[in-house]
Amino acid sequence: EDQVTQSPEALRLQEGESSSLNCSYTVSGLRGLFWYRQDPGKGPEFLFTLYSAGEEKEKERLKATLTKKESFLHITAPKPEDSATYLCAVGAGGTSYGKLTFGQGTILTVHP
Amino acid sequence: DGGITQSPKYLFRKEGQNVTLSCEQNLNHDAMYWYRQDPGQGLRLIYYSQIVNDFQKGDIAEGYSVSREKKESFPLTVTSAQKNPTAFYLCASSDSRGNNEKLFFGSGTQLSVL
Numbered sequence: 001e002d003q004v005t006q007s008p009e010a011l012r013l014q015e016g017e018s019s020s021l022n023c024s025y026t027v028s029g030l031r032g033l034f035w036y037r038q039d040p041g042k043g044p045e046f047l048f049t050l051y052s053a054g055e056e057k058e059k060e061r062l063k064a065t066l067t068k069k070e071s072f073l074h075i076t077a078p079k080p081e082d083s084a085t086y087l088c089a090v091g092a093g094g095t096s097y098g099k100l101t102f103g104q105g106t107i108l109t110v111h112p
Numbered sequence: 113d114g115g116i117t118q119s120p121k122y123l124f125r126k127e128g129q130n131v132t133l134s135c136e137q138n139l140n141h142d143a144m145y146w147y148r149q150d151p152g153q154g155l156r157l158i159y160y161s162q163i164v165n166d167f168q169k170g171d172i173a174e175g176y177s178v179s180r181e182k183k184e185s186f187p188l189t190v191t192s193a194q195k196n197p198t199a200f201y202l203c204a205s206s207d208s209r210g211n212n213e214k215l216f217f218g219s220g221t222q223l224s225v226l
Contacts, residue, residue, distance in 0.1 A: 004154065032213055043116075043202050043217030044155075087155070091213040098143050098162065098206050098213050099170070102154035 002027040002092045006103035013078055013110050021073040021086055021106045029093025033071050034100065035064050036087040044087055047073075078110045114139045118203050118218035124226050125190065125197060133188045133221045135203035143208045144186035145215065148172060149200040158201075161186055162208060190223060198225050 003026045013019055025033065032051050036044035048057045050066040057064050061082065063074040073086055085107050089100040116137045125131045137144065143162045147155040157170030161180040175194025180186055190197045200222050204215040 009152075034214065036217075041220070041222070043118075043204075043219050044215075046214055046216070049214055089155075089215075096160075096162075096168070098145070098208060098215075099157060099160060100213065100215065102147075102156075104152060104154045 002090060002101040004088055004090055004101050004103035006086075006088050006106050008106060009104070010107040011109070013075075013108070015079055015110055015112050016077045018074070018076045018078070020075070021108070023071040023073070023088030023103055024069060025071070025088075025090050026069075027090050027092035027101075031091040031093060031097075033066055034089045034091070035071070035073055036089065038085045038087055038105070040085075047086075075108070078108075080110045080112050083108055083110045116203055116205055116216055116218035118201075118221050120221060121219070123221055123223045125223060126226050128192045130189055130191050131223070133190070133201055133203075133223070135186045135188065135218060136184055137186075137203075137205045137216075137218075138184065139205055139207070139216060140183075141205035141207050141216070142183070143206045144180070145204040145206075146170075146176075146178065146186070146188045147202045147204065149202060149220075155202065158188065197223055199223060 005024045035047040038044040048064040085105045088103040119134045145160040146158040159178040161167035177189045203218045
């Protein structure tokens with residue numbers, strides 16, 4: 001059974017204080033790892049897809065990296081508007097195409 | 113603008129009542145999905161459909177039903193058999209062409225029990 005675990009459950013940062021969110025996964029044959037951002041009361045918004053170990057992608061203050069067992073979402077000099085829940089999900093060979101397994105999310109709060 | 117529209121934003125269900133959540137997309141995507149989100153838990157898949165007139169059960173399908181009569185529409189019915197329906201429901205779609213499993217989500221429906 002595919003498993004995705006995100007840590008920490010919640011993270012509080014001061015504006016400008018860089019940090020990382022972790023997504024650990026156990027799957028049979030990774031097809032892709034996805035990061036989403038979700039604001040309260042809204043649907044998740046796509047951030048990145050990573051396909052193979054060593055791959056990195058960046059968008060503004062966010063950088064996602066991937067190893068064979070985990071992914072990190074690095075947040076550099078965060079701003080209050082980066083406050084949201086960040087979700088990690090995987091598509092794996094043991095499941096039907098398009099059927100993703102999600103982690104429980106990390107709630108990020110950035111204080112001014 | 114292309115996207116996914118879910119309605120209503122808020123829905124209240126009385127005991128013993130069936131309710132239907134609407135999901136419409138104009139992205140021309142073949143695949144559509146329904147997820148349930150509970151506080152502190154990951155999104156859990158209820159049903160998914162990869163083509164019109166076909167759909168499959170996800171991990172938590174009991175107490176729910178769906179139909180896929182049109183490419184654009186994938187309504188979800190929460191039946192009276194679902195004993196704990198209070199949750200945030202998310203509809204999503206994906207372009208199944210190529211190796212693209214990226215999901216596009218709607219804005220969600222919050223269902224509560226009266």
